Amino acid sequence: KPRRDVAAEITNLIIEKLEAGVLPWSRPWGLTGAGGRPLRHCGTPYTGINNLYLWAIGDACGYSARTWMTYRQAEELGGQVRRGEHGSHSVYFSSFSKTETDRVTGEEANKSVRFLRSYTVFNVDQIDGLPVYYYPVSAPPEPRIESVHRAAIDGF
Numbered sequence: 362k363p364r365r366d367v368a369a370e371i372t373n374l375i376i377e378k379l380e381a382g383v384l385p386w387s388r389p390w391g392l393t394g395a396g397g398r399p400l401r402h403c404g405t406p407y408t409g410i411n412n413l414y415l416w417a418i419g420d421a422c423g424y425s426a427r428t429w430m431t432y433r434q435a436e437e438l439g440g441q442v443r444r445g446e447h448g449s450h451s452v453y454f455s456s457f458s459k460t461e462t463d464r465v466t467g468e469e470a471n472k473s474v475r476f477l478r479s480y481t482v483f484n485v486d487q488i489d490g491l492p493v494y495y496y497p498v499s500a501p502p503e504p505r506i507e508s509v510h511r512a513a514i515d516g517f
Contacts, residue, residue, distance in 0.1 A: 365479075367450050367452055367477070367479040368452070368477065370450065371410055371413075371414045371450065371452070374414065374417055374418075375413055375414070375417065378417050383417075383420075397427050398412055398416075398427065399411065399412060399415035399416060399419065399427050399428075399429055400427050400428045400429070401428075401429065401430070402428060402429070402430035402431075402434045402435075402438070404428075407429075407451070409452075409454070410452060411451050411452060414449070414450065414451075414452075415429055415449065415451070415482075418449045418484075419484060422484070422486075424484040424485075424486045424487075425486060425497050425499070426484055426485035426486045426495070426496060426497050427497075428484070428485045428495055429449070429451065429482040429483065429484055429485070430482060430483060430485070430488070431480055431481065431482055431483070432448070432481070432483065435483065435488045435491065438491050438492060438495075439490055439491065439492070440488040440489060440490045440491035440495075441488065441489055441490050442483050442487055442488050443487055443488070443489060446483060446487040448481035448482055448483045448487075449481070449482055449483075449484075450479050450480070450481065450482070451479070451480045451481075451482045452477060452478065452479050452480075453477070453478045453479075453480065454475070454476070454477050454478075455475075455476060456473055456474060456475040456476070457473075457474055458471050458472070458473055458474075459471070459472050459473075459474050460472075485497075
């Protein structure tokens, strides 16, 4: 079975969005619902490529929540992923140093090892039974208030 190329899958989704005229990192000024950066189950914002990717997935699937978690995290919080739901990828990239000894010379050298891990995460909208604070509260769109400096802006 060929290895899955998670980096290529994420890149392809972003390219697909760009070709469709959608900037995955661009958000409208008037957001309703939760809005904002994707969050881990503990409330920490995602960083790097996970921001773009999970935003794109959330928009494509129409999720109103911005929180994502693994199946195990959902279970630990008393939730259950709905049958038939499909998860999305979250990637973790890091590196560490490792000391290796050359078998021939006996010299020690530090080697940097980089790795990429992929986790399957689910949006809160795909999970039932979580504590109520995970689910966004539906709110009607707020009316846009024009700036008191509108005339000066238009004059400029």
